[in-house]
Amino acid sequence: xxxxxxxxxxxxxxxxxxxxxxxxxIGGVISxxxxxxxxxxxxxxxxGAVTTFLVDNKxxxxxxxxxxxxxxxxxxxxxxxxxxxxxxxxxxxxxxxLTIFGTGLASFxxxxxxxxxxxxxxxxxxxxxxxDIPAIGPVLFKQDVLVYFSWFVAxxxxxxxxxxxxxxxxxxxxxxxxxxxxxxxxxxxxxxAHVIVGGLLAGFGGSYVILRIVPAWSQxxxxxxxxxxxxxxxxxxxxxxxxxxxxxYLFGVALQANFxxxxxxxxxxxxxxxAMLPYLLTVVILVVLTANRRTRGAxxxxxxxxxxxxxxx
Amino acid sequence: xRISLERRGSxxxxxxxxxxxxxxxxxxxxxxxxxEATGHNAVLVFQTMSQTSYTTLYGxxxxxxxxxxxxxxxxxxxxxxxxxxxxxxxxxxxxxGGIFASxxxxxxxxxxxxxxxxxVLIAGIVGGMVWMTLPALFRAWFxxxxxxxxxxxxxxxxFLMRYLIYGASTYWRDPTSTNFPQGKxxxxxxxxxxxxxxxxxxxxxxxxxxxxGIWFLLRxxxxxxxxxxxxxxxxxxxxxxxxxxxMTFTVLIISGGLAGLAGASEVAGRAHALDPNGLAIGLGxxxxxxxxxxxxxPFGALIIAIGFGGLQNSASALQSLGTESVPSAIATTLQGxxxxxxxxxxxxxxYRLKVSKRVEVSA
Numbered sequence: 001x002x003x004x005x006x007x008x009x010x011x012x013x014x015x016x017x018x019x020x021x022x023x024x025x026i027g028g029v030i031s032x033x034x035x036x037x038x039x040x041x042x043x044x045x046x047x048g049a050v051t052t053f054l055v056d057n058k059x060x061x062x063x064x065x066x067x068x069x070x071x072x073x074x075x076x077x078x079x080x081x082x083x084x085x086x087x088x089x090x091x092x093x094x095x096x097x098l099t100i101f102g103t104g105l106a107s108f109x110x111x112x113x114x115x116x117x118x119x120x121x122x123x124x125x126x127x128x129x130x131x132d133i134p135a136i137g138p139v140l141f142k143q144d145v146l147v148y149f150s151w152f153v154a155x156x157x158x159x160x161x162x163x164x165x166x167x168x169x170x171x172x173x174x175x176x177x178x179x180x181x182x183x184x185x186x187x188x189x190x191x192x193a194h195v196i197v198g199g200l201l202a203g204f205g206g207s208y209v210i211l212r213i214v215p216a217w218s219q220x221x222x223x224x225x226x227x228x229x230x231x232x233x234x235x236x237x238x239x240x241x242x243x244x245x246x247x248x249y250l251f252g253v254a255l256q257a258n259f260x261x262x263x264x265x266x267x268x269x270x271x272x273x274x275a276m277l278p279y280l281l282t283v284v285i286l287v288v289l290t291a292n293r294r295t296r297g298a299x300x301x302x303x304x305x306x307x308x309x310x311x312x313x
Numbered sequence: 314x315r316i317s318l319e320r321r322g323s324x325x326x327x328x329x330x331x332x333x334x335x336x337x338x339x340x341x342x343x344x345x346x347x348x349e350a351t352g353h354n355a356v357l358v359f360q361t362m363s364q365t366s367y368t369t370l371y372g373x374x375x376x377x378x379x380x381x382x383x384x385x386x387x388x389x390x391x392x393x394x395x396x397x398x399x400x401x402x403x404x405x406x407x408x409x410g411g412i413f414a415s416x417x418x419x420x421x422x423x424x425x426x427x428x429x430x431x432x433v434l435i436a437g438i439v440g441g442m443v444w445m446t447l448p449a450l451f452r453a454w455f456x457x458x459x460x461x462x463x464x465x466x467x468x469x470x471x472f473l474m475r476y477l478i479y480g481a482s483t484y485w486r487d488p489t490s491t492n493f494p495q496g497k498x499x500x501x502x503x504x505x506x507x508x509x510x511x512x513x514x515x516x517x518x519x520x521x522x523x524x525x526g527i528w529f530l531l532r533x534x535x536x537x538x539x540x541x542x543x544x545x546x547x548x549x550x551x552x553x554x555x556x557x558x559x560m561t562f563t564v565l566i567i568s569g570g571l572a573g574l575a576g577a578s579e580v581a582g583r584a585h586a587l588d589p590n591g592l593a594i595g596l597g598x599x600x601x602x603x604x605x606x607x608x609x610x611p612f613g614a615l616i617i618a619i620g621f622g623g624l625q626n627s628a629s630a631l632q633s634l635g636t637e638s639v640p641s642a643i644a645t646t647l648q649g650x651x652x653x654x655x656x657x658x659x660x661x662x663x664y665r666l667k668v669s670k671r672v673e674v675s676a
Contacts, residue, residue, distance in 0.1 A: 089656040092399045093605045101649025104642045111640035272476035279465040290457040
C-alpha cells in the first residue's frame with residue numbers, strides 16, 4: 001500500500017463523520033415530505049445509539065445491534081406520530097419533548113455502561129477494483145458496509161420520491177393533504193408510515209455513531225447534537241435525498257478538518273470557530289434560499305408542520 | 314361502533330387546570346413503574362425528590378433558585394409562541410445574555426451596586442436581543458423559518474461561550490485558572506443580593522416582576538391586543554392594518570431580551586462568573602416545555618417553572634441516594650414524559666370523544 005496523504009485520510013474520515021447525518025437527514029426528508037417536522041431526531045439517535053450498544057455487546061452481533069437501534073428510533077417516532085397526527089399536537093413542541101425524553105431515557109438506561117467500550121463492530125470493506133482507483137478509491141471504496149448501505153438508502157429514497165406512484169402520493173400528502181384526501185389517499189396512514197420510517201433512519205444514524213465513530217457509550221458526548229445538524233441538513237438539501245449526501249459529506253469535512261487541525265496543533269482558527277461553521281452555513285443557505293423570490297420555499301412541503309383534520313379546513 | 318373526535322364549543326375552565334395536573338400525576342405514575350421495572354425503589358425516589366425540593370425550607374429555596382431562569386425562558390417562549398413564532402433560541406440568547414452580563418460585570422463591578430447591578434442586567438437583556446436580531450430580521454422580512462435559524466444560533470452561541478473560557482485566554486477567563494479554566498469572578502458589587510435561604514437571589518423577584526409585566530403587556534395594552542389578533546387570525550390582522558412585519562420583529566426581540574435576562578440573572582445571582590457548564594443545562598429548551606404546559610399563560614408558567622425547578626434540583630440528590638444510585642437523568646426523563654402526556658391531554662381540552670353506533674352493513 002502506498003503512503004496515503006493526510007488529505008485522503010481526512011476525506012475518508014469525513015465520509016464516516018457524514019454517514020450518521022446521511023441516515024438521519026434522509027429520515028428527516030421522508031418525514032417532512034409527509035408534512036411532519038421531527039425535532040425529536042436527536043432523541044431518536046441517542047436512543048438508537050444506546051440500544052445498539054446494549055444489543056451489540058449482549059449478542060456480539062453488530063448487525064443485530066444496528067437493526068435494534070433502528071427499531072428503537074422507530075418506536076420513539078411512533079410516539080411522535082401518535083401525538084402529531086392522531087392527537088393533533090403541536091409538532092415542534094412534541095418533537096422537542098421527544099428529544100428531552102429520549103436524551104433523558106438514553107442516559108438513564110446508559111448509566112450502568114457509562115464509559116464502557118463497544119466490543120464488536122463492522123470492519124472496513126474494500127470493494128475490489130474500485131478501491132484501487134487512485135485518490136477516489138481510498139476515499140470512497142474503503143469504507144464499512146454501513147456507508148455503502150447509506151448510499152443505497154439515499155438512492156432508494158430518491159427513486160421512491162421521484163419515480164414511484166406512492167412517492168408521488170406522499171408528496172401530495174405533504175403539499176396539500178386536503179387534495180390528497182379527496183383523491184382517496186389516507187393522509188393519516190401515509191403520515192404514520194413515513195414518520196416511522198424517518199425514526200428508523202434516525203435510529204440507524206445513532207447506531208452508526210456508536211458502531212463506527214465513538215465506540216464507547218457516553219451520555220453527553222455520543223451524538224453531540226448531530227440530530228440537530230441533520231435537521232438543518234434537510235433544509236440545506238432542500239428536501240432531496242441525493243443532495244443530503246453531498247451536504248452530509250460537506251459537513252463531515254468541516255467536522256473532520258477540525259479534528260485534523262487540532263491533532264496537528266494548528267491553531268490559526270480556534271476549534272470552536274470551526275465547530276460553528278456547519279451551523280452558520282445552514283443559516284446562510286436558508287436565508288439565501290428564502291430571500292430570493294424565485295427559490296423561496298424551494299422544496300419545502302407546503303403543509304409542513306400543519307395538522308390535517310378532514311372536516312376543519 | 315365508531316369513535317370520532319368532535320371540537321368542543323368552548324373550553325371548560327376546569328380542563329385548563331385538570332389536564333396539566335393529570336399529566337403530572339400520570340407522568341409520576343409511569344415514571345414510577347419505569348423505575349420499579351429497572352430495579353429501583355420508586356417510592357424512595359419520589360420521597361427523596363419531594364424532600365430535596367418541595368417539603369423542606371432549604372429544598373424550597375433551592376427549587377426557587379433553580380426555577381428563576383426557567384421563569385424567564387418560559388416567558389421568552391410564550392410571547393413568541395402566542396403569535397405562532399416558534400423560536401427555540403432562548404438557549405443561545407441565554408448564553409449571549411450571560412456573556413454580555415459577565416463582560417459588563419467584570420468591567421463595572423468596582424463601582425457601586427446601584428450602578429453595577431442595573432448595568433449587568435441591562436447588558437444581559439441587550440445580549441439576548443442582539444442574538445435574536447438576525448433570526449428576527451430574516452423571519453420578518455424574508456419569511457425564513459425562525460425554528461431553524463434560532464436553533465442553529467444556539468450552537469453558535471454555545472461554541473462562542475466555550476471559546477471565551479476554554480479556547481483562549483480572553484477577558485472573560487480567570488487568568489489564575491490555568492489547568493481548569495474558569496470564568497473571571499465579578500466583583501461583589503455586581504452580584505444580585507441573596508435573601509431567605511442561601512440560594513434564593515433577587516433574580517426571583519425580577520422574574521416575578523417580568524411575569525406581571527408580560528401579563529400586563531398581553532392583556533392590557535394595544536400591542537398585546539394586536540398580538541392576540543395576529544396569533545389567532547393572521548389574515549384578519551393583516552387586513553385590519555396590524556404592521557405584521559414590525560410586530561413579528563418586535564415580539565421576537567422581546568423574547569430574546571427575556572432569555573438574555575435569564576442569562577444575566579444566572580451570572581449575577583448564581584455563579585458570579587461566566588460558567589459555560591452551569592449555563593448549558595438546557596434551560597432554554599425546558600422553558601419551551603414550561604410555557605407549553607402553562608398553555609402560554611404567564612402565571613401558569615410561573616407555577617410550572619417552580620415545579621420543574623424542583624425536578625431539576627432533586628436530580629443531584631438522587632445520585633447519592635443511600636445504597637442505590639438513581640441516575641439523575643430520571644429528572645429529564647420525567648420532564649419529557651410529563652410534557653408528552655400533557656400534549657396528548659391537550660386534545661381533550663379542545664375535543665371531545667364521540668362514540669357513535671354505526672349501522673353494520675352485512676357483506
